[in-house]
Amino acid sequence: MRFQVKRVSILAVIVGGFASLVSCCERTPNRSSKSLPTPETDPLAQPKSLQQVGLPLELTRATIPADNPQTPEKISLGQKLFFERQLSADGTVSCSTCHDPKLAFTDRKTTSVGIEGRVGQRNAPTVLNATYNKTQFWDGRANTLEEQAEFPIVNPSEMGCASLDAAVAQIARVKGYQEAFQHVFGHPPNASDLLRAIASYERTQILFDSPFDHFVGGDKNAIDASAKRGWELFNTQARCNKCHALTETERDTTLFMDNDFHNIGIGIIRHNVVALAGQAEKLVNSSDKTAIDRLAIQHDMSVLGRFLITKQEKDTASFKTPGLRNVLVTAPYFHDGSQETLWDVMDHYNKGDGVHNPWLDEDIQPLALTENDIDDLVAFLASLTSGPYKQQGVAELARQRAISRTSRPQRDTARAFGPKAQQPEPPK
Missing domain, CATH: 1.10.760.10 (Cytochrome c-like domain)
Structure with missing residues (x-):
């Protein structure tokens, strides 16, 4: 089975209520697009309807940034990218590896495992309702879903690509992706649009109705x-x-x-937090988010939490x-x-x-x-x-x-x- 990045591919979602999120979307070029390999088709992975008991409709609409409006085509491309293992250095890990829809967009592991079996320091939070978070990650080191989507791709313990451009190069060789990016964004694959597409898909994972x-x-x-x-x-x-x-x-x-x-x-007794905070105070540049990301996933300084970003004592191990x-x-x-x-x-x-x-x-x-x-x-x-x-x-x-x-x-x-x-x- 194959899928096409076009409006009819998620017609059921639009009929189910998602159309109100994309009714004022940017226009996309009306170009033909050949099939891409089918993304994960589990019903749990599909964009969710806005017609759910308890769903805050106006708040949900407000979470969509002006510079990345939703379109069905972009969401469909983002869904494919979310499950794309070629975005990892060795072709074995995708976003969905740690955020599996079958497991409520988590991995049910103590801490997540990346390429070559590398074990990180943090538990994978669910993607469900992440659109409502004011900051992303356990320590808030990313402010948007677009920003968040980049770090796992280039973290050596997660997807392990040398750079975001290197990850883009791996999928840009695929004709289907060339056509899909051209159809959705009007130009070939690039880093910023890759992140925009993934974030657009993640914003559709809203779940209430309990x-x-x-x-x-x-x-x-x-x-x-x-x-x-x-x-x-x-x-x-x-x-x-x-x-x-x-x-x-x-x-x-x-x-x-x-x-x-x-x-x-949590973790205070198991780690020498005082010593680690002292090291971080001297060695960590809190404006270097890539360095912070690697410490959060790969180093015992992970236990310092928000302190790595703010260097404020009140945020120690928060x-x-x-x-x-x-x-x-x-x-x-x-x-x-x-x-x-x-x-x-x-x-x-x-x-x-x-x-x-x-x-x-x-x-x-x-x-x-x-x-x-x-x-x-x-x-x-x-x-x-x-x-x-x-x-x-x-x-x-x-x-x-x-x-x-x-x-x-x-x-x-x-x-x-x-x-x-x-x-x-x-x-x-």
Whole structure:
């Protein structure tokens, strides 16, 4: 099977509601285009409709930059490029290797694996709803999806190309790509248009329409009593809304993130953060984003998080608050993939952490959550699973629950029900 980069190739998406995102698009040259090899045809990989319960329509439209308007042809080309392994140095890795639609656009690995089996330092975040992020990557080192798309292609531990131009040269030899770029952009393949096409496709991966959305929309039976209790705990005793909401006073039923960075106590004990911060202060040029990208993926300095970009002490070992939609099917968790289940995540927060962490976020404290409370919070998080991943969610919840009944490495009941630990002072 082969596909063509033309409007009829994604007619179903347009009919389904995506047309409103492209109705004011740039015009593309009306040139004939021969077939390219078929991109991934899994239904989970296709552009998503705007007709979803809970989807913020105006906000979604506002995420599309003026200098890269959506067109069906560009999205179709971007989808092909997203799955194109020839964008890697040895032809083995594509964007979809670490962001597999079958796995909710993650790879379900602790940290991602690139060419020649090279293992990175960071867990692959989902592409789903990435269009709403104010910054990209766990440390916010990219401001746009276009900027983000470049770094993995040229990172030696990911796709490994010597340069973006070298990656373009590999696909520019393919006649189908020559014709597709000419059709979409009016000229041969080049680096900036490569990134624009990939980002355009990624912006179509918007997913809502979960049981929780139907509950908020008025169907009081859409989620069970446990999930309802979890939603209340989320906004009160569990203090999740301190980071997973735009404000602490108004409940967030849309994106569940604050567009900020926090030190939540992950990796502090396993790494000598003080020494690494001292090295970074002296050696790292925070304006060199390529160097920052390589440290984030290849070096122990990865644990410094946002500090690599800002050099501000308050950002030491701080990482971006992720959204929570489809969180059940994007395990393992946190920037380093160190927690296997949502029960582990809740145990980590429940004990308050901070014993060895001078930079711990002020909102992290013991929560005194009971086992029933934690089960309810997990039930709420599971209710954020969108329809296309419903069956995966059922299986994953059962898997995680089974693990939680025999293995809870983060559980510390004494600390969870005790006073907040005395934090050490930051080093002078």
